[in-house]
Amino acid sequence: MSTIAIINYNMGNLHSVMKALEHVAPEGTQVILSNVAGEILAADRIVFPGQGAARDCMNELNKAGLVDVVREAAKSKPFLGICMGMQVLLERSEEHDGIDCIGIYKGNTHSFAGRIPEKDVDGERLKIPQMGWNRVYHTQDHPLWKGIDDGSRFYFVHSYFVDPDDKTITAGTTEYGLKYASAIAKDNVFAIQAHPEKSADDGLQLLKNFTEWDGTV
Amino acid sequence: MALAKRIIPCLDVDNGRVVKGINFVNIRDAGDPVEVAERYNREGADEITFLDITATSDNRETMVHVVEKIASEVFIPLTVGGGIREVADVRRMLNAGADKVAINSAAVFNPELIKETSRYFGSQCIVVAIDAKKVSAEGEADKWEIFTHGGRKGTGIDAVEWAKKMEAYGAGELLVTSMDRDGTKIGFNIPLTKAIVDAVNIPVIASGGVGELQHLADGVLKAGADAVLAASIFHFAEYTIGEAKQYMADQGIEMRI
Numbered sequence: 001m002s003t004i005a006i007i008n009y010n011m012g013n014l015h016s017v018m019k020a021l022e023h024v025a026p027e028g029t030q031v032i033l034s035n036v037a038g039e040i041l042a043a044d045r046i047v048f049p050g051q052g053a054a055r056d057c058m059n060e061l062n063k064a065g066l067v068d069v070v071r072e073a074a075k076s077k078p079f080l081g082i083c084m085g086m087q088v089l090l091e092r093s094e095e096h097d098g099i100d101c102i103g104i105y106k107g108n109t110h111s112f113a114g115r116i117p118e119k120d121v122d123g124e125r126l127k128i129p130q131m132g133w134n135r136v137y138h139t140q141d142h143p144l145w146k147g148i149d150d151g152s153r154f155y156f157v158h159s160y161f162v163d164p165d166d167k168t169i170t171a172g173t174t175e176y177g178l179k180y181a182s183a184i185a186k187d188n189v190f191a192i193q194a195h196p197e198k199s200a201d202d203g204l205q206l207l208k209n210f211t212e213w214d215g216t217v
Numbered sequence: 218m219a220l221a222k223r224i225i226p227c228l229d230v231d232n233g234r235v236v237k238g239i240n241f242v243n244i245r246d247a248g249d250p251v252e253v254a255e256r257y258n259r260e261g262a263d264e265i266t267f268l269d270i271t272a273t274s275d276n277r278e279t280m281v282h283v284v285e286k287i288a289s290e291v292f293i294p295l296t297v298g299g300g301i302r303e304v305a306d307v308r309r310m311l312n313a314g315a316d317k318v319a320i321n322s323a324a325v326f327n328p329e330l331i332k333e334t335s336r337y338f339g340s341q342c343i344v345v346a347i348d349a350k351k352v353s354a355e356g357e358a359d360k361w362e363i364f365t366h367g368g369r370k371g372t373g374i375d376a377v378e379w380a381k382k383m384e385a386y387g388a389g390e391l392l393v394t395s396m397d398r399d400g401t402k403i404g405f406n407i408p409l410t411k412a413i414v415d416a417v418n419i420p421v422i423a424s425g426g427v428g429e430l431q432h433l434a435d436g437v438l439k440a441g442a443d444a445v446l447a448a449s450i451f452h453f454a455e456y457t458i459g460e461a462k463q464y465m466a467d468q469g470i471e472m473r474i
Contacts, residue, residue, distance in 0.1 A: 013311065013316060015288070015312060015313075015314055016288060016292075016314055016316065019288055019289045019292075019314060020292050022289075023289070023290075023292070051339055051341065051342075052338070052339035052341075053339065124220075124471075125418075125441075127418055127419060127420055127443070128418070129340070129341060129389065129419075130220060131341070131389070131390065131420050131443070132220050132221060132222075132223055132263070132420070132443065132444070133220070133221045133223070133263060133473040134219050134220045134221070135219050153221060153473045155293070155294060157341040157389075174219070175219045176219065176220065197292060198292060198293055198294050198316060199292070199293075200258065200261075200292055200293050203292060204292055
């Protein structure tokens, strides 16, 4: 039997992620919510969700002693970061005058505020947070994109975006006043800014692909 | 332009059944909320909103179970409103699988609740529902007032000022319902919606009065809303959500199709 552990650190819609994974995982897969290092590291696949502010997120991870667990899990197992669970994989977030993050990848998480125009080229206002369904364009051929059309829409809610130093880890891009990395992938790690658990069929397809992924590209 | 405008079907739920009132009074049964939500999801709804219109605590428990069931079957954003009065209510609904809660009367009586809940759970899940009625006379400059209790009680609060205040307090989105229009099928109150859209920088959902597809398009094209909400035209299968989206896309509106 295969196990998927969702890292539980009191941030965000963990139950939605769990329900969506249970919906798509192959029969016999066990999906658990856990804040226990041993349990998380013993799982076959790891999901690192998140929502809200980077500061609170890092506080909760530190409090629960899970920073090293995330780091360790991201080294070898198929690992999926979602939303804030993607942003904190970088070194630093601009939020609250600067928050140190986990730093698995070099680069920063920037604020849309001050970086995007008030309106896009078509005169549409660009509100912050970006809330709603936007297109994700694939920039890597990746097993997690299997069965998902290039440019498919995913559900986003965020005010910050990642800017990895190494552009080759970008797996998908989205445009919102500027073009940014809405998915990154390297080796056994895949992370996405959108919420696949709330992105209808394409989101479920991505989660299904993850439940079948062996962590190689 | 890439971000799509959203269509949000709304289910008024009373003791576990979907109902839809006309001007909040007459009630028609429109089915099992789980089945209705699944149908909307299949048709391409961008989100679904549930308003719990019952008042008793027993029925509130029923609502929690309804949300749990829907959240296990339907994987798009779910908003739950009605009877959200304190932090614990928000937590309960989010744990049941809601992604956002809509807070109405409680925000009027205790605006600090919006600060508290947005700080705790994040602005992205706090929707402030604004029920407004026109209070200016013909010939006067437009003025709308906040009403609570399903439109029965006036508060003396100016709707546009209130919208700005709720944004400052941490609301992530505003659901603007014209009480003059709700259930009438004559279209959104465009001046009210536009006044609020122009006053804030968070997404605004237009609500109240949709009777035909052009009304949905007008909410975006004329009022500038980010999302449009409707109940009865979808419940009674007058139109599918797919038809509504195509109709709007044909007018040049960015939609997820």
